[in-house]
Amino acid sequence: MKSIASAPGKIILFGEHFVVYGMKAVLCSIDKRITATSQFIDEKVIRIRSSLGESEISIDSLDNLGKVQQKFMKPFFYVAQKAIKENSIKNGIEIVLESEIPPGVGLGSSSAACVAVTASVNGLFSKLSKKDVVKIAIQAERTIFEQNSGADSSVSTFGGLVSYDLKNGFGDITSRNDLNFIISNSAQVHNTQDVVRQVRIFKEKNEDLFNRLCREETDIVDDATSSLKENDLHKLGSLMLKNHDLLKQIGVSTEKIDLLVHEAKKTSYGAKITGAGGGGCIISLVDNSNSEDTLNNLRKISDCFVTKIDYSGLRYS
Ligand code: PMV
Numbered sequence: 001m002k003s004i005a006s007a008p009g010k011i012i013l014f015g016e017h018f019v020v021y022g023m024k025a026v027l028c029s030i031d032k033r034i035t036a037t038s039q040f041i042d043e044k045v046i047r048i049r050s051s052l053g054e055s056e057i058s059i060d061s062l063d064n065l066g067k068v069q070q071k072f073m074k075p076f077f078y079v080a081q082k083a084i085k086e087n088s089i090k091n092g093i094e095i096v097l098e099s100e101i102p103p104g105v106g107l108g109s110s111s112a113a114c115v116a117v118t119a120s121v122n123g124l125f126s127k128l129s130k131k132d133v134v135k136i137a138i139q140a141e142r143t144i145f146e147q148n149s150g151a152d153s154s155v156s157t158f159g160g161l162v163s164y165d166l167k168n169g170f171g172d173i174t175s176r177n178d179l180n181f182i183i184s185n186s187a188q189v190h191n192t193q194d195v196v197r198q199v200r201i202f203k204e205k206n207e208d209l210f211n212r213l214c215r216e217e218t219d220i221v222d223d224a225t226s227s228l229k230e231n232d233l234h235k236l237g238s239l240m241l242k243n244h245d246l247l248k249q250i251g252v253s254t255e256k257i258d259l260l261v262h263e264a265k266k267t268s269y270g271a272k273i274t275g276a277g278g279g280g281c282i283i284s285l286v287d288n289s290n291s292e293d294t295l296n297n298l299r300k301i302s303d304c305f306v307t308k309i310d311y312s313g314l315r316y317s
Contacts, residue, residue, distance in 0.1 A: 005115075005316050006116050006315050007112040007314045008029040008310040008313065009030050010156060011027065011183065014026040014220060016274070016275055018217040019165065020196060020199070023165065023217050027155050027164060028162070029310040030181075032101045032107070034109060036097055036120035040089075040092070051097075051099065057077055062084060065081070072110060072144070075114050075141050075143050079136060087125050099113070102185055105279075107274075108156060114153060115314055118136045119314055130314055134150070137156075138153050155313075157313050178308065180285075180286050180288075181284060181307050182286055182306055182307075183306075184260050184282050186281065190279035195252055199252065213246050220242055233269045237271075240271060256279075257279070257282060264294060266297065267293040269286065291306060
């Protein structure tokens with residue numbers, strides 16, 4: 001018997017970094033997924049296979065996560081060990097991961113993988129609700145990223161367009177927009193924790209400026225929320241450009257990213273960094289009238305693809 005589940009990646013439309021200091025962010029899941037397929041095997045191991053590598057650990061000890069060599073796989077072993085312990089089984093489990101989401105560029109691939117693996121492994125015993133999946137997926141991700149807010153796993157599990165802030169958590173954005181984005185990858189590897197640290201230093205050295213930028217970000221997010229209700233693409237695009245400018249001011253853009261935004265701006269409604277910056281990806285807002293032109297233009301200088309909002313979140317198949 002095979003248990004198959006898939007979960008989407010995500011993009012941040014507005015508010016990255018400022019969300020760390022209590023401002024509101026807007027994010028959505030995208031129609032690029034990671035699929036996890038789990039099955040019992042006779043060998044006494046947990047085995048994980050993915051395009052990024054293969055790894056296995058014995059099930060003789062269910063307390064050996066420290067031995068996992070490839071750090072990104074630790075959450076998946078955690079999920080499988082937990083399921084084996086709780087269901088007292090003697091078999092091993094093999095998990096195969098297939099991904100449409102480029103890794104390590106801020107598109108939520110590791111959270112999507114945690115969600116898909118949690119649903120798929122536990123589905124071998126009994127299907128968990130989305131609420132239970134997200135709880136375990138967040139615990140799993142904390143085995144490698146302790147400070148993880150859970151925002152990415154939540155949007156991946158439930159899907160759609162949401163707002164998020166530290167005090168109130170998630171809020172639904174009631175309009176069901178059919179937005180299309182082009183995601184362009186700068187091919188510059190970034191490390192979210194390093195970039196977040198760099199912004200903290202910037203904030204400490206420039207308190208007044210940073211407070212002003214936080215207020216500007218709040219206005220952008222408020223305007224964006226109304227523009228989403230009206231589905232006003234021109235307004236949303238110009239707010240994205242404004243948001244990009246704030247991200248530039250706090251020092252998280254790069255020359256390559258600015259070049260991508262500059263090019264995207266020529267034909268799309270607007271563009272900005274998505275996620276931590278310091279490399280990673282930009283998003284450009286498009287529709288049928290300008291998608292092809294923007295794609296052709298950006299393809300000359302980056303890997304890019306079109307994506308839209310995913311409203312289904314975690315799926316069992
Ligand atoms: O690049 P990502 O998807 O890891 O986004 C990080 C978003 C930040 O606001 C920069 C950090 C955070 O924890 O919210």
